[in-house]
Amino acid sequence: MSDVRLTQLSHGGGCGCKIAPAVLETILAGVRPSLPFPDLLVGIDTSDDAAVYRINDSQAIVATTDFFMPIVDDAFDFGRIAATNALSDIYAMGGKPLFALAIVGMPVNVLPPETIRRILDGGQSVCAAAGIPIAGGHSIDSPEPIYGLVGIGIIDPRRIKTNAGARAGDRLILGKGLGVGILAQAMKKGLLDDAGYAALIGSTTRLNTVGTELAELDEVHALTDVTGFGLAGHLLEVCRGAGLTGMIDIDRVPVIREALGFAEQGIGPGAIERNWASFGDGVRFAHDVPAWKQRLLADPQTSGGLLVAVAPEAADAVLARFHAAGFDYAADIGELAHGHAGVVVR
Numbered sequence: 001m002s003d004v005r006l007t008q009l010s011h012g013g014g015c016g017c018k019i020a021p022a023v024l025e026t027i028l029a030g031v032r033p034s035l036p037f038p039d040l041l042v043g044i045d046t047s048d049d050a051a052v053y054r055i056n057d058s059q060a061i062v063a064t065t066d067f068f069m070p071i072v073d074d075a076f077d078f079g080r081i082a083a084t085n086a087l088s089d090i091y092a093m094g095g096k097p098l099f100a101l102a103i104v105g106m107p108v109n110v111l112p113p114e115t116i117r118r119i120l121d122g123g124q125s126v127c128a129a130a131g132i133p134i135a136g137g138h139s140i141d142s143p144e145p146i147y148g149l150v151g152i153g154i155i156d157p158r159r160i161k162t163n164a165g166a167r168a169g170d171r172l173i174l175g176k177g178l179g180v181g182i183l184a185q186a187m188k189k190g191l192l193d194d195a196g197y198a199a200l201i202g203s204t205t206r207l208n209t210v211g212t213e214l215a216e217l218d219e220v221h222a223l224t225d226v227t228g229f230g231l232a233g234h235l236l237e238v239c240r241g242a243g244l245t246g247m248i249d250i251d252r253v254p255v256i257r258e259a260l261g262f263a264e265q266g267i268g269p270g271a272i273e274r275n276w277a278s279f280g281d282g283v284r285f286a287h288d289v290p291a292w293k294q295r296l297l298a299d300p301q302t303s304g305g306l307l308v309a310v311a312p313e314a315a316d317a318v319l320a321r322f323h324a325a326g327f328d329y330a331a332d333i334g335e336l337a338h339g340h341a342g343v344v345v346r
Helices: 021-028 075-092 113-130 180-188 194-204 210-214 230-242 257-264 271-282 291-296 312-324
Strands: 040-042 051-054 060-068 096-106 134-141 146-155 171-174 220-225 245-248 283-285 306-310 331-337 342-345
Touching (some): 060 075, 075 096, 075 113, 075 306, 096 113, 113 134, 134 146, 171 312, 180 257, 210 220, 210 306, 210 312, 220 230, 230 245, 230 331, 257 291, 271 283, 271 342
Parallel strands (some): 096 134, 283 342
Antiparallel strands (some): 040 051, 060 146, 096 146, 171 331, 220 306
C-alpha cells in the first residue's frame, strides 16, 4: 500500500469539489435539448438529482453520474463514500438502483495498483449492500485521483419526486445531520479524533435507501439530497423549482455532534464561501442567527441526507421511517409557504 495521502494529491475533496452554483448556472445558461423529447420526464430544467426517461406507462429509467476527488486518505473509505454519494441521486428521485458503471481517474505513476484496487473495492462493497452490480466503467490516467459511478435505476413514472412537486404547507424533513464538510476540513488540519472520523464515515457511507420507500407515499411531494451546495443551496433549488418560500427553523437543524465544536470555531472548507457567493439574496436570515450557524447551512455535504417535502399530516410517518432505518439525526426543520422563490432562516 502507498504511504501517499490521497487528500494531498488533489486540490479539493468530496462534494466540495463541485463547481459553485452561480458559476454552473452561467456555464449552463441557454443549454437545452435541441429537439423535443416527450419521454424525457426530468431533465435539467429544475436542478433535479437525476434524469428520468419514460419507457412505458409503468416504467421509467433514472440515470445519474457523480464522481469526485478524495475526501479521506483511506482508499477503501474513499471508494465507499464516492459510491454511496453517487447512488444517493437515484434514491433522491424515489427510484431503485439497477446497476452502476465505475468512473476511474488515477495518477498511476503515483498510486500503486493495490491502493487503486482498494478504492474500487470500497465502491463495490457499497453496490453489493445496495443489491446491484458494477457492470463496467471507464478509466483514465489522471493527475488527481477521481472515483465515482454512473447510476442506473428504475421508477414508476407516477412516483417521481421532483423539486417542482413541492407544495405550500409541506413540512421539510432532513435525513442526516450537517457538518460533513466541517469534519473533513478538521481532518485535513489534523484536529479530528477517532470518534470524529467514525462520525464522518458513518454519515457519508449510509445509503439513502429510504428514498425508494418514500416515493410510495402520495403525501411526499418532493425529494432531493443535500450535497455540495449545502442545505441552503439545495433547498433553494427546491424553492425555485416549485415557486415557494422555504422557511428553516435554525435551532431544529440537526448537526453531527462531533462537528458542532468545529463549526462554532468557524472551521470549514472554502466551498462555504463559494456557495454563499452564489446564493445572492435567495437566502435570508433573521438578525439573531449567529454567523457560524449561517455558515453551517452552506457547508458542502458529501453523501448528505435526503430533504423531503411532505404534507404535514404525514410528517411524523416520514420521520418514523427515517428513524426505523437508522437515521438518528432525521428531523423536521421547517416548512414551505407561498411567497418569493427563496429561503428564509429564522
